[in-house]
Amino acid sequence: MVEITAAEVARRLGVTDRRARMLLTDGTIRGRQLPSGDWLADNDDVIRYLQRRRKGAGRGLDRATAWAILYELSGVRAAHLLPRATYTRARARIRTWPAERLATEVASRTTTHRYRSANVAKAQAGLIRTARAASDLIGSDLLPDMRRVAGYVPADTTVADYARAHFMVADPSGQDVLYENTAPLHSYTEPLPAVVAADLAVSTDTRERSAGLHALDEMKRSWLRSHTR
Incomplete structure (x- = not known):
């Protein structure tokens, strides 16, 4: 924890x-x-x-919409993931929500699980890296931290199965974090900048959080420039 x-x-x-x-x-x-x-x-x-x-103040994001928002911010068109009306609402949220709210809302798309790893390199190797382990993808001054595991399990694998196969021990205070891969259509197979930024933006580390929010804000600005008629 x-x-x-x-x-x-x-x-x-x-x-x-x-x-x-x-x-x-x-x-x-x-x-x-x-x-x-x-x-x-x-x-x-x-x-x-x-x-x-x-x-409580309004309907929250479902997982597919949260992923679609992150795909769009990463420069990947996500119309195929959502019904047309839902896709239109997702794009409207990108336009109107500040980076901090985007980060908080899309966090609901996954659940994190903490572990201790006997071999960090082997545990990390099969994951789609994120957060500090992939900070090089967001143009940040933060150097990737490969001393800790941080990544999404493959789409066809559960967190429990992955942890068991890599000899990871569940620990609420553990520094190694596995993320459930809940992307629709098994579509998340390679790390995307907005996913990395969003995961950093909810970190308890001040520098990581700041870097994630800054990157999300820059991605939003870039998206707006590309979608302003």
């Missing part, structure tokens, strides 16, 4: 520090209180809370 401070929760949610602590105290967001009285929150649960809150 990756944890963040209550102050970071407040910043992410756009609420006061007091409100963030209340959400942790009443269990709305999963976390733990330190002997000092300070709170640490489960980062994944903060993301889920954001998604629930936004779905």
Whole structure:
């Protein structure tokens, strides 16, 4: 489990520090209180809370739409993945949503699972790399970190099967992360820049998060230039 401070929760949610602590105290967001009285929150649960809150205000993204948005931002036309009306709405969201909201909304398309790996190189070899392991794809100053596993399992493989085959041990605090490959039509087979950027943009690491959001914003600007009549 990756944890963040209550102050970071407040910043992410756009609420006061007091409100963030209340959400942790009443269990709305999963976390733990330190002997000092300070709170640490489960980062994944903060993301889920954001998604629930936004779905309460309107319909959230389904997985196919989330993937289509990331394909479009990567320069890959995704009309074949969605019905025409849904595709039109997906493009409208690219136009109107800021990078931070895009990152939060598309995070719902996958689930991450944390492990410890006996051999990182072998565990990484069969994956579609993402996040810090693929930071070279987004034109960032961040150097790829190959000391940790970060990638999507092949489309025809479950996370559990992949982990078992590569001798990875489930660990909520593990630094090696496997992502479920939920792309429609088994279409995600090679790393795409917007997917990498979106995964970085929900990182608890400030530099990674900043790099991911900046890259998504640049991709959105490029997409808008290409689709402005």
